Amino acid sequence: MLRLGTRGSPLALVQANLVRHALIAAHGWDADEIEVVPIRTTGDRVQDRPLAEIGGKALWTKELDRALLAGDIDLAVHSMKDVETIRPATIAIAAMLPREDVRDRLIGAPAIASLPQGARIGTSSPRRAAQMRRIRQDLAIVALRGNVDTRIAKVAAGEADATLLAAAGLERLGRPEVGAPIPLETMLPAPSQGAVGIEVRADDAATRALVAAIGDRITERCVFAERALLAALSADCHSPVAALATIEDGRLRLRAELLTRDGSESVTADRELGAPEDAAKVARELLDAASPALRGLFGH
Numbered sequence: 001m002l003r004l005g006t007r008g009s010p011l012a013l014v015q016a017n018l019v020r021h022a023l024i025a026a027h028g029w030d031a032d033e034i035e036v037v038p039i040r041t042t043g044d045r046v047q048d049r050p051l052a053e054i055g056g057k058a059l060w061t062k063e064l065d066r067a068l069l070a071g072d073i074d075l076a077v078h079s080m081k082d083v084e085t086i087r088p089a090t091i092a093i094a095a096m097l098p099r100e101d102v103r104d105r106l107i108g109a110p111a112i113a114s115l116p117q118g119a120r121i122g123t124s125s126p127r128r129a130a131q132m133r134r135i136r137q138d139l140a141i142v143a144l145r146g147n148v149d150t151r152i153a154k155v156a157a158g159e160a161d162a163t164l165l166a167a168a169g170l171e172r173l174g175r176p177e178v179g180a181p182i183p184l185e186t187m188l189p190a191p192s193q194g195a196v197g198i199e200v201r202a203d204d205a206a207t208r209a210l211v212a213a214i215g216d217r218i219t220e221r222c223v224f225a226e227r228a229l230l231a232a233l234s235a236d237c238h239s240p241v242a243a244l245a246t247i248e249d250g251r252l253r254l255r256a257e258l259l260t261r262d263g264s265e266s267v268t269a270d271r272e273l274g275a276p277e278d279a280a281k282v283a284r285e286l287l288d289a290a291s292p293a294l295r296g297l298f299g300h
């Protein structure tokens with residue numbers, strides 16, 4: 001029997017079960033041949049501080065990595081957005097499910113333009129904060145954390161006038177009616193947003209092959225391009241960076257944006273790539289075009 005590890009949040013459990021059912025369908029397994037094992041992470045426990053402050057993306061992956069390498073689980077399911085750019089060599093990304101709607105949704109108003117003057121935007125994401133201030137300098141950013149449902153409840157309770165959440169998470173949680181999608185022309189998503197990935201032990205070729213069978217090659221190619229951009233930027237979860245790779249008429253397109261924290265400066269790129277690795281060139285172009293202040297936010 002395979003053991004599939006996941007965080008215990010409602011969204012993580014839904015995503016783990018999507019993977020479980022995809023594997024069952026692809027291989028004709030009985031339901032009891034694969035079990036979901038929820039694992040509590042530091043990121044789930046500490047809800048009161050911005051995650052950038054308490055240690056970044058490793059908060060979500062550390063405990064799952066340990067369980068995977070110890071053999072307590074055979075695969076780990078993650079939102080790719082929460083997976084660090086640099087992973088241990090002992091762990092391999094074996095596959096990604098087809099990507100969902102990559103956009104952010106605005107909750108609390110029908111559009112950014114209709115937010116009242118000085119509205120308080122609840123977000124702990126440096127990217128979302130910077131993009132909102134780029135669009136509307138009058139907006140105030142207030143910290144807001146918690147699971148998707150917690151954040152929606154906090155806005156309803158008036159802790160913020162509006163928030164932003166990934167459409168993919170809302171759809172997977174069965175909440176497609178919540179909020180209004182923000183057009184990609186207005187706001188690019190976080191790199192890897194909307195993609196669910198499955199990791200295995202790098203030396204476990206058998207599980208890796210089973211998992212590869214459910215992988216969506218287009219999603220994988222696009223997310224690898226976005227991750228290559230982050231790697232070349234030495235970006236982490238503190239970095240205000242947005243990026244989206246798509247495949248249009250068979251061609252790989254990468255759009256990206258770097259911003260200062262207050263959104264007062266930004267640089268953008270929109271390039272066709274020969275291969276996902278070419279994202280590194282786009283990273284260099286962006287950094288070359290950035291002011292020293294903006295460049296200084298990245299590891300260069």
Ligand SMILES: NCc1[nH]cc(CCC(=O)O)c1CC(=O)O
Pocket residue numbers: 079080081082148164165166167168169192193194195196
């Ligand atoms: N950082 C938390 C997180 N990680 C993945 C998602 C949503 C699903 C996704 O982007 O794939 C979310 C919540 C959000 O940003 O709204």
